[in-house]
Amino acid sequence: MNDLADPSDDRALLTVENVATHFAIPSGLVRAVDGVSFTLHPGKTLGIVGESGSGKTVLARTIMRLNLGHNVHTSGKVHFSGRELLGLPMAEMADIWGQEMAMVFQDPMTSLNPVVKIGRQLTEHVRKHHGASKIEARDLALELLKSVRIPEAKARVEAYPHELSGGMRQRVSIAIALACNPKLLFADEPTTALDVTVQHQILNLLGMQQEERGMAMVLVTHDLGVVAGRTDEILVMYAGKIVEQAETTAIFQQTSHPYTEALLRSIPKIDLPSHTRLAAIAGRPPDLIAPPDGCSFSPRCPYAQERCFEEEPLLDASGGDHAFACWYPVGTPENKAAWEKNLSEGRLSTLAVAKGQIVDEVPVNLASGAG
């Protein structure tokens, strides 16, 4: 059972136990993260996958304690490198930030200060944490820019962010995060705001740096294609909860949760003719203030049965390393029966999936009902 949180595991770098983050807003309590546990070992890579609003970014920021505001309520335990982070005074967090854990943000257009030179942004925290001199900082800035493959490093040190392209800026953001050699790097959708051609370069750069520095990484993304082949383990999140958790190969080869399956289906495939419509997941993510009874994915699930609407499946790790929260997991006979039943009853979310897979066999026009 190495994927659920195990506080007795003293080799672990990060142990997250039953962490929940709720935001109090006028219309109610938003359960952005609702009871998440996992363990991460030094040097390993964890992928957190889910669509917008699944709570993946909030989870990453909760672990780093970067959620600000009086309306944030966090509970659970985050054990990092011998310390309990939740409840640590902010001054002590500030010593961990940048030095032991760092974060690369989604949009390099907004995460770099437009009025501060690149050189200062690269090294100001190194100077704070390690007390480096100005000259040492300058040398370090050059070295960092070279390590993230930025040409003409000398000129870039004196440049402002707007003078660099998006890909270059994200390289700078990565260099900033790596400057103090953190043990753990969070990369929150690091390629989402970038051109497709640049995405691979940035991901490869992250992978290379991680290997060189023996650093653990949490890669947050909505794109299973990004984490495939780059992570050791994957958490799939939906409505603030983990719905499937397994080693990366298992997620792809023995996909068990219908949501994971739906995410996989939505990846564009290179062998399909161009202009093929992408398989979107029907419906919208649930309301996090008043989530539906039962399984929160049930309203959108093509396999959902009565039980799914009434009783919430818990994350079940009894099958060893592969845990999932589903009554009718993909690939089981029960799942097949549920599919046949829903198809014959004409359930819309089932038909929507069926239409994408076997267009000829679906007689009804789904144009209006599938969304």
Added chain:
Amino acid sequence: MGKILTVRLARLVATLFAVSLLTFLLVEQLPGDPVTALLPPEALHDLETIERIRAELQLDDPALVRYGRWVTDALQGDLGKSYITDQRVADAIRDRIPVTMELALLATVIAAVLAVPIGAFSAYREGGRFDRMMSGFTTAALSIPAFVAAIFFIWLFTLKFNWLPSTGWNRITDKGLLANLKTAILPASALALAPLAINARLIRADMIGTLKEDYVLSARAKGLRDRYILMRHALRPSALTAITVFGLQLGGLIGGTVVIETVFALPGLGTRLISGIYQRDVMMIQGITLFVATVYVVVNTAVDLLYLALDPRIRRQ
């Protein structure tokens, strides 16, 4: 960058031309004749003398000719002579400007030095006790006219505690800096109140927006201290509005010390302008007004250029 400079300078010249024309026309419209103001009452019937003086002062030339003469002289640094006291206007300004300039600068410094931390910290703890206290203070400071604040200061610091003098001026050159500050601090503080309140509010409002930016979060995630983030990362992007207003204020203060100089009986440009108006001292009024307006326009152009230093993104356009 060079293009921006050229455009700003061209605009500066055009504005100054308009200012000089308006000043001249305004003074031209003043009721009363400078010659009759100049003469003692018993000489008012001596038409011959009046005619002679008018001819001497070339007052009978058409307005446009007189304007042309005045501007041409002014461009060469000659603002003419007072008809009343025969003092050169430039000398009068040179004599009085140190007081006014010092008051305006001191007031600006007080306003800026206090507005930055007040605005920044109010934004940092938005809605907190300090923020609410300062919101009350700035409302009060904005609603009290400077001369009322001045009278209150005099009551408090002169009558009640007897710490500072209520009138008069010590020149730095005569009595040294400390004695000078003793006479300058009360009027400067009274002048500083409104700009201080406005700037603190502008910085607070902009800073609240800036603190929600991603780059502030990423600065936090680097482990930088809050105070460093406020001053190094958030202040500059939050200062642009305040800087604009700051320029208007500094220019405004140079002309706006009139009332305060009068309350504290200070030998500044403002009190000289007032006495000029009482005496129908046309050249003095024109000269001082043109001078103040010029300072105002030049300061504002300088502030515009300050943007370029603050935000590198503007430099490229």
